[in-house]
Amino acid sequence: MTKTTKSTPAVNTEGHLISEEEIRAMGEKDYMNPAQLAFFKARLQQLEKDLLKNAGETTEHLRETVLVPDPADRATIEEEHALELRTRDRERKLLKKVQQSIAAIDAGDYGWCEETGEPIGIPRLIARPTATLSLEAQQRRELKQKLYGD
Numbered sequence: 448m449t450k451t452t453k454s455t456p457a458v459n460t461e462g463h464l465i466s467e468e469e470i471r472a473m474g475e476k477d478y479m480n481p482a483q484l485a486f487f488k489a490r491l492q493q494l495e496k497d498l499l500k501n502a503g504e505t506t507e508h509l510r511e512t513v514l515v516p517d518p519a520d521r522a523t524i525e526e527e528h529a530l531e532l533r534t535r536d537r538e539r540k541l542l543k544k545v546q547q548s549i550a551a552i553d554a555g556d557y558g559w560c561e562e563t564g565e566p567i568g569i570p571r572l573i574a575r576p577t578a579t580l581s582l583e584a585q586q587r588r589e590l591k592q593k594l595y596g597d
Contacts, residue, residue, distance in 0.1 A: 464489050470569055478566050479558040488552045491545050491576055498542045505535045544577040551579075560584050 465482045477483070509528060515521045551557040558567055560581040567581050580588065 467573055470573070473569070475566075478569070483569070484552055484557065487557065487572060487576055488549060491549050491552070494576070495542060495545045495549070498538050498545065501538055502535060502542075505531055541577070548577045548579075562588075 465486050467486075470483055470486055473480075473483070508531065513524060515524060548557060558572060559565070560567055561579045562584040563581060565581050567578050571578050571582055578585070
């Protein structure tokens with residue numbers, strides 16, 4: 448399949464980014480046209496902004512030192528901090544994927560399966576904008592991991 452895009456405006460007639468419903472309504476021939484790419488880039492940039500904001504809030508929250516004399520309360524606070532750090536670690540990994548997806552949009556590779564070169568599909572990209580594999584390729588990879596381990 449060829450990775451070509453049509454010269455479709457990235458905004459609708461009102462001057463706004465196209466909506467999720469408008470993207471779903473587009474045909475296969477419109478796959479990864481400039482309007483769709485603009486939609487996904489805006490979505491990924493907003494996600495990146497939110498993740499960076501969360502990281503900043505966590506840093507500020509962890510800097511606040513609360514001296515609690517009760518060992519049970521102190522353990523609860525430490526457990527909450529550990530949970531927050533695990534969550535931020537997952538978000539850090541997601542942030543890297545988001546930035547890679549934005550770079551793929553800029554390079555013209557976004558929306559295409561890394562293994563097969565086939566379209567990943569609009570519904571899958573709407574659900575997981577950082578997807579790099581088609582549903583079938585992802586299922587094959589997960590089956591291999593299940594059978595042979597990491």
